[in-house]
Amino acid sequence: MSNKLIKRTPCIGVCSTSYGDHICRGCKRFSHEVTGWIKYSDTEKSLVNERLQKFKTTILEDKFTIIDSEKLKNKLKDANISFNQELDPLCWVFDLFRTFTIEDIDLEEVGIALKGEFSSMALSKIKEDINKEFFELSLAHYERYIIGESVT
Template sequence: MSDLLRRVATPCIGVCSTGIGDDVCRGCKRFCHEVIHWNSYSQEQKRIIDERLDQFLVQVMQDKLHIINAELLAWQLGVQRVRYPAQKDPYIWLFQLLRAGAGQITEPRKYGFVVDSVWRDSSLMELREAIDREFYLLSQAHYERYIGRYMQKEG
């Protein structure tokens, strides 16, 4: 199915913090107005949001991890029965793997990736937390730079 016809699934992971006043959701990293209005957006609007989130996550992932064999990663995801969006960047797949089982992976090479030398002393659990934190901070900085300052002027 072409990207233009593909239905964009909600990035919601069921951990929404916009209801308690966050401008950026700590779960899915969407902006509060995107969470609220998601169901009224066109597929193109959803795709734009989804692509921004993917770009931010891939950027953070590539800073800490390196995929050395995407086919092996995909195979392991299948063996481990971890759902992943095959049409997306393999770093998105890798994040799904870490989300599902970072604590069980002892030899990353067997899963098709290696940890950057700067992060080798960190456990994959710690790394997953660092990735999630940086992904949130990147989304928050983007919100403040491009959305928040305009919202303050209106209010």
């Protein structure tokens, strides 16, 4: 991770915090981060983005290898998919999966390869597992550092 600030909102347009969730089912930010985003300093925004990027790379790095980040970037741009180019290209896999139906994704065509045991799994199962793992990491962080802070 570089020292530059990552200020862009991670919102993907499917916010569930407005329905009472403490963690958005879309971008995985916490409800107070979603509602307070406009007031956050660039440093605060960057810290949130860095946490989300770390969670994504933790989940994805054992499943995928980015063979050609330019191919992936071009695919996302050609399809007019909103993605944060300041993030690690591995994070763009989330943007690819949230936008395209699994059947329409040819990993080789977009410069991505599956690793090891994941190469024999269905992409739909991998996508489901990734979303579940990302939510679980966010929930664990929320319970430990956000709820935990309010109890003490």
